[in-house]
Amino acid sequence: MNIFLRELRTGRRSLLVWALVIAGLNVLIMAVYPSFAADAARLEELMAMLPEGFAKAFGLDRLSMADPLGFYATESYLIVVLFGGIYAAILGASILAKEEDEKTIEYLLALPVTRNGVLTSKVLAIVANLALFNLIVAAATYLSFVGFVTRDYSTATLLLLLAAPFLLYLTFAALCFFLSLFWTRRRAAYSISIGLVVGTYFLNVIALLTEDLRWLGWLSPFKYVDAADIVVEQSLNGLYVLILLATAAVAVAATYLLYGRRDITI
């Protein structure tokens, strides 16, 4: 509990900065939506002229930017999942590794704690931080829909679009939590987390663009929270949710296993 509360305290500034910047961007983008929607016919014309690859990469082959959800899915969603993913990855990569990097781990492990106890506190702190992060972004986005959008849209689908990134964050955070066992230096943790998120994002884009490499998409967490899928299907694919959660669970379980027998030297 002590460690958990401490992590919330130390993480709050970074949480607020990331969440407010992304929430603010979402609000700004949604504020532009009414002027887009007003000229829907010309917009459709313009979109028809986009190169096919470009359209596919942003889901514009299946979505309309005149539609509120289509607009959000193509304009904002990428920012949310990409930067939110980076936030989650950095959080996961640094929350445990920083104790070794800053040589505080011996202090921590000399206290009457168990390693599993330390891990559990850290995992709960990750989940709590990500939940708060997602909540702030989702609330701001929801309110901007209420405020700026006059056209009809499915609230249920919007909520799915707002909830899905949380699953992605959990997965990235868990993967980086595991990877941080191997790279405890803070700088390395940052490069690896950003690399993982951006790398898998492009993996997904390549998979979307190239018929022959479609299978690559399965390796990218982004595939499983694709905004166009959610808007078109009006649901989250159960299998995809399972894949994300299972990946996160396996990564965390592996971390417990390895950390329980890790030699900690500073």
Add this chain to the structure above:
Amino acid sequence: MTVPSVPVTRPGAGVPAIETVHLKKYYGKSRGIEDISLRVEQGEIFGFIGPNGAGKSTTIRTLLNFIFPTAGSARVLGHDIVSESREIREKVGYLSGETGYYDELTVDQLVDYTARFYSTDCRRRGAELVDILEIDRKKPIHSLSLGNKRKVSVVLALMHRPRLLILDEPTAGLDPLMQTRLFDVLREENERGTTVFFSSHVLSEVQKLCHRVAIIKEGLILKVEEIEKLRESQLRKVRITFRDERQAVVNLPGAAEEERDGRSVRLLYGGDINDLVRHLAGRELESLWVEEPTLEEVFLHYYEAGGRTGEDSASGRAAAVPTARSGKEER
């Protein structure tokens, strides 16, 4: 030969404070410790000395389960170091010069945070120690000098009234004044019944404080000895330059000549310093240096003379050390 102060017993005493059995640790292929068998009784102040890289920190980190033993086992206050490390941590205070703390916290905040982990209320003792050591409680950790930071470490190690203190090079980097202060605190704690186990590579430090010492080298315990016995064989490095080359002879029991260069003689002297002064009294000297030998030199001397003084060895290894130079010494 008596230990300087009689160990105080406490309820729950009886089990050794530390007991390691053929403890071995390798980091991949590189040696941490080879074979450490040690028994530290409750109530002792036990010094663990050896040169850098001998395995002192490795042993200590294994005891606290920061690292896992490759072979062998150990118990601290009766608890297994691997399976019961939480219980050990509740009862042990640990201090290392290398430990970092949450830098942004103030002294008060760090003490308070630490206190929350223990089942007993130790805030008051923490505050008391902060006062005794005169630490500015409102200052953030990162703004403290090395000496003050070490004082904070002492507070954190002592505040929960541990039954055993494990200190890894506690005096490294401290000025002599701070060292004395630290030793006073440790002596006081010991008088309350706390066992103190601390490592050092400076022999003189250990001598001031310990009841017994273990000497470790290259991952092996060379010898466990009561400090009184080490004191008896206290060695000094002596360099004498005589005015007259013909007088440049030192023929005294306990003096082992190391090197002679014209009018200069270099010795390792293990006898009474007064005998040496009297011995030199009639002669004209140009200069005289007396200094403490390095630990290496003590080891060398000690082990080559090991046959005579090595009857109290816990590891049994010392007896096997060749005694090649003892003849030369008794010349």
